[in-house]
Amino acid sequence: MNRRKLREAAAGYLFLLPTLLVIGTFLLAPIVYALFLSFHKVQLLGGISYRFIDFDNYVRMGADDRVWIALYNTFEYAIIVVPLQTALAILLAAVLNSKLRGRNAFRILYFLPTVTSSAVLTLIFMWIFKTDGLLNDLLGVFGIQPFNWLGDPKVALKGIMLMNVWSTAPYFMVIYLAALQDIPDSLYEAAEIDGARTLRKFWSITLPLLKPVTFFVVTMGIIGTFQLFDQAYIFSNGSGGPNNSTLTVVLLIYQYAFKNLDMGYAAALAVMLAAVIMLVTVIQRRIFGEEKLN
Known part of the structure; x- marks a missing residue:
């Protein structure tokens, strides 16, 4: 040289x-x-x-019941939230991509939850779900007795799921909308000549061409759901309750690191979480393949 x-x-x-x-x-x-x-x-x-201490922190995970509870909650959360937010994002993008009157106003309205602080959204939904909150007031109109949505272990995590689907779908909607606008109109025109109707065009043209975008959306969705912390922390006041029903892996890491001051074990949990996310991403890549949107 x-x-x-x-x-x-x-x-x-x-x-x-x-x-x-x-x-x-x-x-x-x-x-x-x-x-x-x-x-x-x-x-x-x-x-x-x-x-x-060698691999003692990693061995300890196997006997820690709270680790398995947190993993179960996190997997349940991801399995439910990611498909729902992806489907809703595609639906909203398809509607806004059509010749809908006032679609620019709808885009702004749909996107508002995404730019709102997650802490503020959590507090709003906690007000909706509390015993004397908006949801129970609406149910009372139909003669249904008030329910402790935040205090029931079977329901508490579902409330966080509902909030996150509502708040994250608009972000992915924008990504899908950009991808939809890149699909050539000639493909749809050719399908119409062959007699294809709206639903057929959606299944045979739109979804296959959105496959690379869907891979990105699902990957980012899973990473985001596995990193769930702030909503679970605010909902449960940092405890993961009621009865560990909102305990996630990241919240558990926080508890061990900053409440128990067990930094070594918390770091091992963080490494385990990173490995799980990488494994799930690799599996997704195998499922979605290497296709690119032209």
Whole structure:
């Protein structure tokens, strides 16, 4: 390599240096440190100290009932929320992509929940679900007795699901809407000539061409649902209650890290969660394939 190419390479890396420093400091370094912590017993009080304990933190997960409860709740949440928010996003995008009068106003109205703080949305839904809240008032009109929606372990997580489907579907709707507008009208015109009706065109043209976008939406949806924390924290006041029904993996990590000060075990749980998300993403990639939208 001659001197000119060396100067060009050095200049290129110099321009990249700020980005590399930011990525290294705020992304790579925390990952490496979390891996380091997961193999240690960390003592925070009286001075930070580390004691290497091999795979004990990972072995401990198998006997921790709350880990299995959190995993079950998180998987249940993901399995229900992701398909619902994806289907709703496609439906809303298809409606807005049609020649609907006032569709620009509808786009703004549909997108409002996405730009609203999740903490504010949670407080609003808690007011709706509380015993003397809006939902029970509406049910009272039909003579139905008030129900403790937030205090019933069978219902509490469903309330968070409903809130998240309502608040996240508009974000994915915008992504689907952009993809729908890239589909050539000639495909639909050819299908109409062949006698295809609206539903047939949707199943045979729209959905297949949206497959790469759907892979992205489902992947981002699963990552988001596995990282559920703030809504579950606010709903349960940080406890994961009632009866651990709203306990998620990230909330459990928070409890071990900042309430029990068990940083090593919390780091091991975080590594386990990252591995689960990666595994699910790889499985999705195998299901959706490598197709690209042309």
